[in-house]
Amino acid sequence: MIQLHYHPGNASMAPHILLEELGRPFELCLVDRANQAHKSAAYLRLNPNGLIPAMTDGELVLFETAAMLLHLADTHPGADLMPPLGSADRAHAYKWLMWLTNTLQPALIAYFYPDRWVAAGNTGGAQEVKTRAEARVGELLDILETEFVRHGAPWTLGDRYSALDPMTFMLCRWTRGFHRPARQRPALATFLSRMAERPALRRVMVTEGLADAPWY
Numbered sequence: 066m067i068q069l070h071y072h073p074g075n076a077s078m079a080p081h082i083l084l085e086e087l088g089r090p091f092e093l094c095l096v097d098r099a100n101q102a103h104k105s106a107a108y109l110r111l112n113p114n115g116l117i118p119a120m121t122d123g124e125l126v127l128f129e130t131a132a133m134l135l136h137l138a139d140t141h142p143g144a145d146l147m148p149p150l151g152s153a154d155r156a157h158a159y160k161w162l163m164w165l166t167n168t169l170q171p172a173l174i175a176y177f178y179p180d181r182w183v184a185a186g187n188t189g190g191a192q193e194v195k196t197r198a199e200a201r202v203g204e205l206l207d208i209l210e211t212e213f214v215r216h217g218a219p220w221t222l223g224d225r226y227s228a229l230d231p232m233t234f235m236l237c238r239w240t241r242g243f244h245r246p247a248r249q250r251p252a253l254a255t256f257l258s259r260m261a262e263r264p265a266l267r268r269v270m271v272t273e274g275l276a277d278a279p280w281y
């Protein structure tokens with residue numbers, strides 16, 4: 066059975082949503098961040114980066130959220146979570162998934178862990194990193210908003226719900242405490258509320274104990 070090593074609201078949320086969408090059995094394993102369990106020897110054998118999530122599927126051990134989403138799409142072809150191999154739509158799917166994971170997510174990580182980019186104790190420098198990261202995320206959300214306006218369709222890739230939508234939701238959700246969160250952009254706001262209506266996402270919010278807090 067697939068096991069997802071998760072922590073509420075962390076990057077594990079995207080594969081968690083997709084697993085719920087697939088409606089297949091899986092096991093959630095809570096990573097105890099308060100006790101640094103993600104830096105333990107046992108966890109580092111799953112994810113040597115010491116980051117959440119990690120996923121196992123039989124003998125297969127995965128780290129990186131986007132890889133998990135693609136693996137779930139590949140192993141459930143009937144769920145139609147990615148456009149056909151070799152198609153232009155597939156290329157666009159790769160483009161946007163890479164953008165989410167390589168461009169938007171690292172800017173968000175810089176916002177949440179600004180102290181890692183300055184010398185220890187440099188609180189002023191860390192604050193500057195945070196401020197600049199928030200501004201950068203804002204520019205990137207504007208690009209995402211422009212894409213939703215351009216295609217005028219419900220989901221990240223257009224008319225089809227795909228493996229990318231949980232990632233888009235999760236990363237937008239992380240901006241909920243920003244001065245100008247994703248939800249303040251009209252097309253993204255519509256997308257986020259559409260996602261929030263999906264039963265799979267509702268189950269995730271309840272299971273992760275986040276149902277009573279703002280969702281995005």
Ligand SMILES: N[C@@H](CCC(=O)N[C@@H](CS)C(=O)NCC(=O)O)C(=O)O
Pocket residue numbers: 074075076077103115116117118128129130131170174178
């Ligand atoms: N690109 C990685 C990023 C994972 C990541 O940064 N996870 C965060 C939680 S959202 C984490 O484990 N942070 C703990 C730390 O950095 O020590 C992925 O998507 O799997």
